[in-house]
Amino acid sequence: MSSEKTNQTVQTTGHTWDGDLQEFNNPLPNWWLWTFYATVIFAVIYWIFFPAFPIGNSYTKGVMNDITYKNADGVENTTHWNTRSLFMKEMQDAREMQKPYIDKISKASYAQIAKDKDQSAFAYSTAKVLFADNCAPCHQTGGAGVMGLYPNLVDDAWLWGGSYQNIETTIRAGHVGFMPGFKGNLSAVQIDNVAEYVLSLSGEKVNVANAAKGQAIFEGAGGCFACHTKAGTGQIAMGAPNLTDKIWTIVDVQAAPGLAEKKAVVKSVIDKGVSRDMPGWQGRLSDADIKMLTYYVHQLGGGT
Amino acid sequence: MTDILIQKRIPVIPRMVKGRFRRIKYVILFVAYAIYFMLPWLRWERDNGPAQAVLFDIASRKFYLFDLTVYAQDIFWLAGLLVIAAFLLFFVTGIAGRVFCGYFCFQTLWTDVFVLIERLVQGERNARIKLINGPNTAEKILKLTTTKFLWLLMSFFTGLAFTAYWADSFELTKLFFTGQAPFPAYATTLFLMVTTFVMAGLAREQVCTYMCPYSRFQAVMFDDDTLIVVYDEQRGEGENGRIKPSRDLSVKEEREHQGYGDCIDCGYCVQVCPTGIDIRNGMQYECISCALCIDACDTIMDSIKYPRGLVRYSSEHELHGSPRRWYKLKNLGYSVSILLVTGLLVWSIMTRSLTELTVNQVRQPLSVTLSDGRVQNRFELKVVNKSDHTQSYQISLEGIEQAELDMGHFAEFTLRSGDSVKLQVAIKHTRLNHEGQRIDFMFVVQSLNTKDIPIIRHKAVFNQP
Structure with a gap:
């Protein structure tokens, strides 16, 4: 029988081109044929159990596949x-x-979540997605915000407070932040002096005499102290920023090269004021989602 | 003329043979089966996981191999293993031909066992041919059915043994037979059962001839010194060819005198061939170098008192009278590569760290100014306890003085063996003198329980805006 196999001569298709060019007929092996039949059977079984053929506006739905x-x-x-x-x-x-x-x-309480490595990991990774869906369009993916428009959440300064409670309140209800523009109410010189005083609060070297004049306006006629307090440390109830720290949220004072430029950008804020609005997420997210989001935002740079 | 579109398969019904190569093959078969079928049942006490010597735990992404626990991160060891296997295959094939095919390939091993079963039920080759070509008697149907049933049983245990490597074998078997095992267990067993049955029972030599890529490209690794199974044509054919031993032609000297070769054309070498070829036609791609034809011919040569070796392992060079050369650049290159990769793999396993630390810098933003003027960088750390015991860890910094490390509530933390934790870490540092300045520093993870766990350091960079 094996001699049958080995002595088989190769069959040709019978055509001859160019005198001697012939085409071999290499027959398919049998197992290949059976594999082909198996795929055909598979297809028929598939038609029965899965959606397959269009019929008019509908189609066959398949059986036993609910x-x-x-x-x-x-x-x-x-x-x-x-x-x-x-x-x-x-x-x-x-x-x-x-x-x-x-x-x-x-x-769990926020303190309990923070201490438990499984719960904190779950809250962090879940809220990372929630943050990307709901918060990132303004505050950016990493929470760094946009200078002048959307607050930076990764530093440790909080306009409306950085405790878990404060952050949760902010997310639930949103906030309207407003500072009036003083152009017209204060003269150009007065605004110049106030700007110099505000810069001095952050430790910039300024003209002491001008700053003293500015302080008088800040704590008196200008009314700045009403929100920012007389010490200039701000109030979270008003969303008024602390002017004595190194962080600037509306204009990039740090990046301005000299005193004149720094003064110019601070003056632009006093001139025009600020108006910002964050919507509330109560009702849009579940309580658990808000809780996890609060934990996440606090993790970015929150305080006590 | 009528074209043949589908090639009819001529069934190969190999005959039994005894001899030294058959004996070697039985030993290999026995050892391979013993390992394959018994390994999943071997118990092995370990502190950090199930008491099964070899267990591939997909769900928890851990592979247990005796005292070694392989984590998902270590999967590149598998690449090392595969590289070694490939080089070893090339090396052995270059020197000794298709040793893997003939002696070690599971297709060969399982086909051997299936042929044994077939023989047990239906008898030797002649009886089997008679049975297949004979009328459909009750005996024929009974014997064929019994054979197929035993094949299926064998296939089933093959599948079950494979499945047992992926879960607690005893527990799984209990669940399996009470119908409570998870679906993948049944699917895997069924899949292996079907493929084993089809490949070893029905397809057999067609797998080697048509499906296996290795059989088709192994020829490129051959050279004139490669061991192949050859029929000594000069000796076997003489001047006038092979001939059956009639009364006048039974003595060797007489045959030589008349110009006939030593081959008595008994056909035994053809009958024992598992791929159904005639080795006397020369080297063929179907030949898996199983050497059973050597055993067959030696048996015949012994019985008629001719010297052995009419069919034997030889090489092209040897056949033409020149000695075999072992030392050649190719073999040297393969051996060096194998030693090198094996060394690297062993070194990598021996020096594997028992604590794994991954550091990802938070890049959005890269750094931020804090209200007191300091600069903060944040990092995401992942610590994996790859030791066999529960450990408490402490993380510290090296090479960045004056920096404050804020780990939240995880200044110290405890991990069970195989557990991991992700930590959000902030580093606060006074503002540096230059814009864009960087400090290279190290995160250091230290186990607080034992000094046996080496301290792990990981490079990181502190960035200034």
Whole structure:
């Protein structure tokens, strides 16, 4: 029998081109044929159990392939097999897997979350996604904000307070930050003097006499102290920034090269004032989400 | 003329043979089966995981190999292992031909066992041919069914043994037979069962001939000194070819006198061939170098008192009278590569760190000014305890004086064996003199429990705005 196999001469297709050019006929091996039949059988089985053929406006749905899932609102739905339902089912499974963690975090205090390595890791990674979806458009992906428009969340200065409670309140209710422009109310010289005084609060070397005049306006006629306090340390109740630290949130004083330039940018703020608005997220996010987000933002640079 | 579109398969029904190569093959088969089927059941006490000597735990991403625990991060060891395997294969193939195919390949091993089963039920080759070509009697159906059933049983245990490597073997087997095992366990077992049955039972030599890529490219590793199974044509054919020993032609001298070769054309070498070729036609790509034809021919030569070696391991050079050369650049290169990679792999495993530290700098923003004028950089650290015991760790800085390390509540933390933690870390430093200045420093992770765990350092950079 093996001599049969080895003595087989190669068959040609019978055509001859250019006198001697012939084409071999190399027959397919049998196993290949059976593999082909197997794929055909597989296809028929697939047609029966999965959506396959269009019929008019509809299509064959397949049998014995129901998927039952609950959507985010808890409504149960049963459909034939399709990738969207598979996805919904996966989302349901994910929600159920996360539930024990979220339940735990809902009951825990912020201090407890911060001390527990599993809870803090879960809150951090979940809130990172929430932050990217809800906060990053203004505050940027890393929370660094945009100078003059959206506050920096990674430094340790907080207009409205950096404790867990303050941050949660901010996220829930939002804030309207407002400082009036003083152009017209104060003369150009007065504004110049106030700017010099404000710079002196942060330790810049300025003309002492001018700064003294500015201090008088700051603590008196100008009314700056009403929000920023007489010491210039600000009030979180008003969202008024601390003017004595090294952080500038509206204009980049640090980047300005000399005193004249620094004064110019500070004056522009006193001239025009500031008006900013952050919407509240109460109702848009669940309590647990807000809690995790608060933990995340506090982790970025919050204080006590 | 009618074209043949589908090649009809001629079934190969190999005959039994005894001899030294068959004996070697049985020893290898026994050892390989003993390891494959018994390894998952071997118990092994360890502090940090299940008591199974070899366990590939996909769910927790840990591979347990006796006293070695391989974590997902160490998976590049697998690359090392594969490189060694590839070089070893090239090396051995260059010197000794298709040793892997003939002696070690699981296709060969499992086909051997399936042929043994076939023989046990249906008898020797002649009886099997008779049975297959004979009428459909009850005996035929019973024997064929029994064979297939035993094959299936063998395939099933092959599949189950494989599955047992991926979970606690005893627990899994119990769940498996009570119908409670997870779906992947059933799917894996079924898949291996079906492929084993089809490949070793039905497809057999077609796997080597048509499917296996190695059999097709191994020829490029051959040279004139490579060991191959050859039929000594000069001796076997003489001047007038091979001939069956009739009364006048049974004595060697008489045959030589008449110009006939030593081959008595008994056909034993062809009958024992598992791929159904005739070795006397020369080297063929179907030949897996299993050397069973050597055993067959030696048996015949012994029985008629001719010298052995009409079919033997030889090489092109040897056949033409020149000696085999072992020392050549190719072999030297392969051996050096194998030693080198093996050394690297062993070194990498021996010096593996028991604590793993990954440092990711938070880059959005790279740095930030704090209210007191200091600069803050944030880092995300990941610490993995790869030792066998629970450890408490402390993290400190090196090479950055005056810096304050803020770890939140995790200045010290405890990790169970195999556990990991992600930490958000802030480093605060007074403003540096120059804009854009950087400080290179080290994060240091130290175990507080024992001095046996080496201290781990990781480079990092502090950036100034």
